[in-house]
Amino acid sequence: MNQVLTKRFILIVDDNPTNLSVLSEALAGEGWRFRVAVDGESAIAQAERNQPELILLDVQMPGIDGFETCRRLKxxxxxxxxxxxxxxxxxxxxxxxxxxxxxxxDYIPKPFAQEEVIARVRVHLQLQQLTQSLEEQVRDRTTALQKAQVQLVQQEKLSTLGELIAGIAHEMNNPIGFIVNNIPPLQEYIADITKLLKLYEQEYPQPTTKISTFIQNLDLKFVVEDLVKIVSSIQVGSERIQHLSTSLRSFSRSDSNTKLLADLHTGIDSTLMILQHRLKPNGDHPAIEVMRSYGKLPHVHCYIGEMNQVFMNLLANAIDALDEAIIQGKMSDRIPQIQIITDVNSQHMAIIKIADNGIGIPERLKQRLFEPLFTTKPVGKGTGLGLSIAHQIVVEKHNGIMDVHSQPGIGTEFTIAIPI
Incomplete structure (x- = not known):
């Protein structure tokens, strides 16, 4: 691990020569590269020019203190x-x-213990490395997927698209599996060390002055409690990534050449999970509420991967419509919402309705929505194939019905009916 970490550098920010010497010696002893800044202003300037992997930041400094420096960096x-x-x-x-x-x-208390400095720095460098690796893998795979998606959709090779998404899920499983599998033993080690510390307190209730001072400076009780919270937060984050991976695998069912009994609700939920990043608040864009009113749908005989692609196209279009309404300032008096309703009609067909309260579609354009290459989006924002392929999947491959109702300024509702 050290061979990887030596390629990075750490920025030390401290105005005290003694502190700089101790920290520099600790980092150099592990073979880690580092740079030094003696005040907050120069630290900010250095970090902007060349981003370090980690910053060790003193709180009490001349000029702007560490808290203000941190605030500006963030x-x-x-x-x-x-x-x-x-x-x-x-x-x-x-x-x-x-x-x-x-x-x-994290915090490293003064006076420094080199072993503690090294241990804390190593943990956070490794966490940073793992985070960057995950982000790079997801970014690379997502970029590759986005580039391939237009070509694949144009050629209607949705099974190949499913294989690509399944590949992303597989690649995610390796690094996240490493984290998840190491959390339980880490929790056991922390629990055992905590028990050991309590035994020491019981057996040696009067520690030496040196140990007492160290415990007081360390704020041992806080550190032990906070360590448990940190591991718990890592566990929660890992579980969220696992959930995303499961959704990707569910969405990318590649057995599109065979009709199988499928739970359409699972397909809808998996698609929403993949689109979760677009539903969250972002800058001036508020969060998009998703209201699910699921009826008692039996499993439907369908091409699973292709039905998931239909849900993806319709939900992504609904989000696009809401984004456009927000940009145009037409959502100031209402909450952007997507409503999903499922039920079984009197003809024994599964009904899925996906509605938004966005900008709506003019009557003159509704008749052309399912035409190949027709799009109401700006240049570069759509291929004009999503709805036409969704219509083909529902009508031609499933003998179903796909319809749209829309009112400008009110919203749009797509209805899918699939024979059960």
């Missing part, structure tokens, strides 16, 4: 994702809470 898109560890002699809980609220990932 406010800058160039530096906001760099992990920051505060180095401080402040042991009060209020200061620590302030640091964590500003975005710091």
């Amino acid at each position: 406010a800058n898109p160039v530096t906001q994702n760099i992990p920051i560890i505060f180095t401080t002699a402040l042991a009060d809980t209020e200061s620590k809470i302030q640091g964590f609220s500003l975005g710091a990932v």
Whole structure:
């Protein structure tokens, strides 16, 4: 692991020569590259020019203090994702809470213990490396998927698209499996070490002055409790990534050449999970509410992968319509919403309705929505194939019905009916 970490550099920010010497010696002893800044302004300038993998930031400095330096770093898109560890002699809980609220990932108390510095730095470098690896894999695979998707949709090779998505899910499983499998033993180690510390307190209730001072400076009780919380937060994040991977695998069912009994609700939920990033608030865009009113649908005999593609096209279009309404300032007095209703009609057909309260579609355009290459979106925003292929999948491959009702300024509702 050290061979990988030596290719990175750590930024040390401290105005005290003794502190700089101790930290530099600790990092150099592990073969880690580092740079030094003696105040907040120069630290910010250095981090903007060349982003470090980690910042060790002193709290009490001349000029702007560490808290303000951290605040500015986190406010800058160039530096906001760099992990920051505060180095401080402040042991009060209020200061620590302030640091964590500003975005710091850890504290290293003064005076420094080299072993603790090395251990904490190594953990956060490894976490940063793992995070970057996950992000790069997802970004690379997503970029490849996006480039391939237009060509594949144009050629109507949806089974190949499913294989690509399944590949992303498979690649995600390897790194996330490493995290998930190591969390239980890590939790056991923490529990055992905690028990050991309590035994020491019972057997040696009067520690030496040196140990007492160290415990007080470390704020041992807080560290032990916070360590459990940190591992729990890692576990929650890992479970969310696992959920996404499961949704990807469900969405990418590649057995499109054979009709199988399928739970359409699972397909809808998997698609919503994949689109979750577009439903969340982003800048001036509020969150999009999704209201699900699921009826008692029996399993439907269908091409699973292709039906999932229909759900993807319709839900993505609904989000696009809401985004456009927000941009045009037409959602100021209402919450952007997508409503999904499922039921069985009197003809024994599965009914899926997907409605938005966006900008709506003019009557003169509704008749052309299912035409290949026709799109109401700006140039570069759509291929004009999504709805035509969705219509073909529903009508031609499933002997179903696909219809649209829309009112300008009110919203649009797509209805799918599939024979059960």
